[in-house]
Amino acid sequence: MSFNEKWIAFLTIVRKEVRRFMRIWMQTLLPPAITMTLYFVIFGTLIGSRIGDMGGFSYIQFVVPGLVMMSVVTNSYANVVSSFYGAKFQRFIEEILVSPMSNSIVLWGYIVGGVARGLLVGLIVTLLSLFFTELHIHNLWVMIAIVALTSVFFSMAGFINAVFANSFDDVSIVPVFVLTPLTYLGGVFYSMDMLSPFWQGVSQLNPMLYIVNAFRYGILGVSDVNVGWAFAMILCFTAAAYAYCMYLLANSKRLRQ
Amino acid sequence: MTKALSIRGLRKTYDNGFEALKGIDLEVSQGDFYALLGPNGAGKSTTISIICSLVKKTAGDVHVFGKSISEEPAEAKKFIGLVPQEFNFSNFESLWDIVRNQAGYYGLPKKLAEERTEKYLKKLGLWEKRHNAARMLSGGMKRRLMIARALVHEPKLLILDEPTAGVDIELRRSMWDFLREINGQGITIILTTHYLEEAESLCRHIGIIDQGQIIEDTNMKVLLKRLQKEVFIFDVVGELPDEIKVEGFDAHRVDEHSFELTIDKSVSLNTVFERLSQAGLEITSMRNKANRLEELFVGLLNQGGAKA
CATH class of the missing domain: 3.30.70.1560 (Alpha-L RNA-binding motif)
Incomplete structure (x- = not known):
């Protein structure tokens, strides 16, 4: 395929993915908006006012970056896992497999679809947070880079889940039993300073800790971890996930027997 | 002249040890209307799936219009249009989107993709339903949708895996007319079917596959003379x-x-x-x-x- 043909094919997948989540916006865009608004009301306004400052900021200012990032992570993941598994389940993944598109175009098409939903939900949640607090961006580039990388990484994680899933139950296992606990224990609602040295050490193994803190640094300028180290970790995770996704597309018996 | 399809020593053994293809050789000439027949489980669908890159071969070579599916997969795939046995489109998308997206996957520019989508939806009698979700269609319309989708990039080789299964007689006859028409325009067609009357009526050449081996590969008239x-x-x-x-x-x-x-x-x-x-x-x-x-x-x- 020529470069132009590849670009058209890539845009076709992206457009299809974006249309899919926009068509079912009541399942994809509205729930995170409602859930996060409840978080802002309960943890930010009602309980947060009694907690006091954290890391030099009001509690709601402290939790907003983590909640935005949580939305980006879960929605990027959910978009790709449900879309790609749905395509496998209804067998219309064959439309793509018989076409002349390369594996990298297919993968990037789904990644960008996941990133589009993740960023759109992140934007919605950020705008909603402005009804409850003020946000000052400390470092725009750090914020953009970390949110984009995170979204790409979790889109690929969703892709891997979709390839291995045998049923719709398998699609929800990772978000419920892995993603949510890691996010909650990744410093969204508290600072690492509040934990004992042992649990601080354990938390270092949680990739969400680096993601949430790097994003918090971009907005508030404070972080429990070194931001450079956080970027290095996320880049390594992303590169490994990309290599694995490409391997699956080329070799997985779950796609081509 | 380059063959539309050339298969040499094609083997497929699945992970469970089942040997679906035991080294088949097959050639289909350009412009031919070829019937690939065989009982259930003979290896027809495996052969087709390997040609279309849905199943990986264990050994052998497959060339489509001279392009190897292993070495030049993108070029080979451009020549092929597949109408599979099972419905394999999104039930929630409109007919227009399904066909239009397929054109996009082959890199057709917007204007051409839309023209072709309109052309084939009209040709297959689906234009009035273009905004409907695919799940709203009858069985026969779903089959026609898959044909429209397979043709939108105007392939030189159209492969139909039991396209008239479960289709009423009237619709089957109209599909035959359509297939004859596009074959007359130069598209090579490979057809698998359980309706032998269909193969006899449409096809010029016939291959019979049984237990993973080609047991007959000849001209339809020559074969019938043996009766x-x-x-x-x-x-x-x-x-x-x-x-x-x-x-x-x-x-x-x-x-x-x-x-x-x-x-x-x-x-x-x-x-x-x-x-x-x-x-x-x-x-x-x-x-x-x-x-x-x-x-x-x-x-x-x-x-x-x-x-x-």
């Missing part, structure tokens, strides 16, 4: 006796008003009717007991089974 005997059913006026005797023929009573007669191809129908008159049988109608190709097909499979 030495045909069985006809005759309906008669009045009631037949329990035992029917027709000089020189093997006759069996089917019910009180009909009987079957095995006729050698070298014997003229005039002789047949002469003998029937002599036997005192007054005939009202006659018909083939089975499709001619069906008889050959069963015979070939039996020979294959006997060899195995």
Whole structure:
């Protein structure tokens, strides 16, 4: 395929993915908006006012970056896992497999679809947070880079889940039993300073800790971890996930027997 | 001239150890209408899936218009349009989106993709339904949708895996007309079907696959010439006796008003009717007991089974 043909094919997948989540916006865009608004009301306004400052900021200012990032992570993941598994389940993944598109175009098409939903939900949640607090961006580039990388990484994680899933139950296992606990224990609602040295050490193994803190640094300028180290970790995770996704597309018996 | 499809030594063994293809060789010429027949589980769909890159081969070579599916997969895939056996489109998307997206996957620019989408939805009688979700369509319309989708990038080789399964006779006939039309325009067609009448009516060449091996690959006319005997059913006026005797023929009573007669191809129908008159049988109608190709097909499979 020529470069132009590849670009058209890539845009076709992206457009299809974006249309899919926009068509079912009541399942994809509205729930995170409602859930996060409840978080802002309960943890930010009602309980947060009694907690006091954290890391030099009001509690709601402290939790907003983590909640935005949580939305980006879960929605990027959910978009790709449900879309790609749905395509496998209804067998219309064959439309793509018989076409002349390369594996990298297919993968990037789904990644960008996941990133589009993740960023759109992140934007919605950020705008909603402005009804409850003020946000000052400390470092725009750090914020953009970390949110984009995170979204790409979790889109690929969703892709891997979709390839291995045998049923719709398998699609929800990772978000419920892995993603949510890691996010909650990744410093969204508290600072690492509040934990004992042992649990601080354990938390270092949680990739969400680096993601949430790097994003918090971009907005508030404070972080429990070194931001450079956080970027290095996320880049390594992303590169490994990309290599694995490409391997699956080329070799997985779950796609081509 | 480059073959539309060339298969050499194709083997496929699945992970469970089942050997679906045992080294098949097959060639289909450009512009041909080729029937690939075989009983369930013979290896037809595996062969098609390997050609279309849905299943990985264990060994062998497949070339589509001279392009290897292993070494130049993108170029080879551009030549192929696939109409699979099972419905494989998103039930929630509109017909327009399904066909339009497929054009996009092949890199067709927007204007051309939309023109082609309109052209094939109209040709397949789906234009009025273009905004409907695919799940709202009848079975026959779903089959036509898959044909429109397979044609939107205007492939040189169209592969149809049992396209008329579960389709009513009227629609089946209209699909035959359509397939003849596009074959007449130069598109090479490979068809698998369980309706042998369909293969006989449409195809010029035929391959029969059984237990992962090609047991016949020939011209349809040559194959049909091999048929030495045909069985006809005759309906008669009045009631037949329990035992029917027709000089020189093997006759069996089917019910009180009909009987079957095995006729050698070298014997003229005039002789047949002469003998029937002599036997005192007054005939009202006659018909083939089975499709001619069906008889050959069963015979070939039996020979294959006997060899195995």
